[in-house]
Amino acid sequence: MLQIPILENHPLAPLTTWKIGGPAAHLAAPQDLEEVFGLMRLAYDRGWPLFFLGRGSNILIADAGLPGLTLHLAKSLQKIERQGETLRVGAGVALPRLARQAAVLGFSGFEFLAGIPGTVGAAVRLNAGAEGGNLAGVLRRVWVATPQLQMLEFTVQELALGYRSSLLLNFPHWLVVEAEFALQTPAPPPVIEARMRQLLAARKARFPANPRSCGSVFRNPPGGSAAGALIDQAGFKGRRAGEAQVSRKHANFILNQGHATAAQVKALITEIQENIWRTRGVALEREVVFLPDDLGG
Ligand SMILES: Cc1cc2nc3c(=O)[nH]c(=O)nc-3n(C[C@H](O)[C@H](O)[C@H](O)COP(=O)(O)OP(=O)(O)OC[C@H]3O[C@@H](n4cnc5c(N)ncnc54)[C@H](O)[C@@H]3O)c2cc1C
Known part of the structure; x- marks a missing residue:
């Protein structure tokens, strides 16, 4: 029971x-x-x-x-356990906590995670990254639970991590339960901490102050301009649908300025996608997940 x-x-x-x-x-x-x-x-x-x-x-x-x-899962599966030159980390661990823990242990390579407000499980799913780093640089393997109650193990090579993508995006019903990271670049903790503070300050300067967002709404399209630049050039900064608004500071952010609804956010997203496709011939792909819509049957 x-x-x-x-x-x-x-x-x-x-x-x-x-x-x-x-x-x-x-x-x-x-x-x-x-x-x-x-x-x-x-x-x-x-x-x-x-x-x-x-x-x-x-x-x-x-x-x-x-x-x-x-x-x-935000408060579940919270283990962080050192095993030799690796860290075994539960899927519910917050990324900034993982970054701090690696710093305390004296290993560099995790600093970019300090400003990403998500969990390890979700981050593995799309190879979260920032400031030029991403999980592919430190991840070794993951364990996944399937709806058939099987446990599967994947090496980082098998996960085929790319820019905000992995094999796991094809299996949205699989739950990442644990990940193993490599502790491979020793560095003095004060140096790592200074680097984290520097990265956090750079993010603060670039990102909107309103915390009610999902970070970047769209992936950067391959090749050309960043999604934020395309949206800015199309004149969307400050555009509203009800209380959902494209940030005036960073056009790839949509902010909840009060009591925005999901319908309002979706209306803005669709308007942006249609405009950028029509005017620039670029299909902007969402990074943010719509639930339940994106899960299908
Ligand atoms: C201000 C801000 C800044 C951000 N900056 C960055 C950035 O610099 N780089 C970056 O990559 N991202 C960034 N993000 C996006 C986000 O933090 C990451 O995508 C993060 O990995 C999402 O984690 P989460 O736990 O919040 O996932 P959720 O939003 O809770 O879930 C996201 C998706 O993952 C699925 N999921 C959740 N847990 C698991 C699991 N254990 N196994 C399988 N699927 C799961 C959910 O069902 C959903 O489909 C930012 C977001 C914000 C709000």
């Missing part, structure tokens, strides 16, 4: 950085792998669709909310 509390009709907006979206029909926060599997089995038995939510920093939840069961 599962002993985990399952909350019904629970608001999800506060669990996301955009603060947008309706409630979860059922929400649970598994503490360990056994509870993860128990909840996955429950969803399967009841025919509930299953959703994963980390720190909600790359997600737009529909105004109607999510049916089925949502697993909230």
Whole structure:
């Protein structure tokens, strides 16, 4: 018997950085792998669709909310364990915590994670990156739970990490449960910490002050200009749909300026995509995930 509390009709907006979206029909926060599997089995038995939510920093939840069961992982799977020259890290660990831990241990290469407000599991899924670094530089392998309750192990080569992409994007029903990182570049902790402070200051100067966003909405298209530059050149800075607004500081950010709805954010995203396609012939691809829309059947 599962002993985990399952909350019904629970608001999800506060669990996301955009603060947008309706409630979860059922929400649970598994503490360990056994509870993860128990909840996955429950969803399967009841025919509930299953959703994963980390720190909600790359997600737009529909105004109607999510049916089925949502697993909230931001406080689950929190282990960080050194094993020789590697770190085994639970999928729910926050990226800034991982960066700090590597610094304390005296290993460089993780500094770029200090400003990314997500979890390890979601970051692996799309090879999160910043300031010229990405997970491919430090990741060794990951463990994934499938809806059939199998555990799969992938090396970093098998994950085929690319720019904001990995094999895992093809399997949205797979849950990343753990990752192994390489501790390969020793450096004095004060040097690493100074580098992190420098990167954080650079981000602060570039990004909007309003924290209610999902970071970059679109991936940068291959080759030419960055998505933000294309959107800026098309005159979208400051454009609103209700209380959703394209940032005046960084055009690849859409801000919730009050009580924006998912419908308003989607309207802005569609307007931008149509405009950039028509005027520049570039198909801007979303980085942010729409739930439940992007999960299909
Ligand atoms: C201000 C700001 C700045 C940002 N800057 C950057 C940046 O510099 N670089 C960058 O790459 N990203 C950036 N992001 C985006 C975001 O932080 C990353 O994409 C992060 O990896 C998302 O983690 P999360 O836990 O919040 O995921 P969520 O938003 O909760 O989920 C995102 C997707 O991952 C899925 N998911 C969540 N956990 C798991 C899991 N364990 N296994 C499988 N799937 C899972 C969800 O179902 C969803 O589809 C930024 C966001 C914000 C708000």
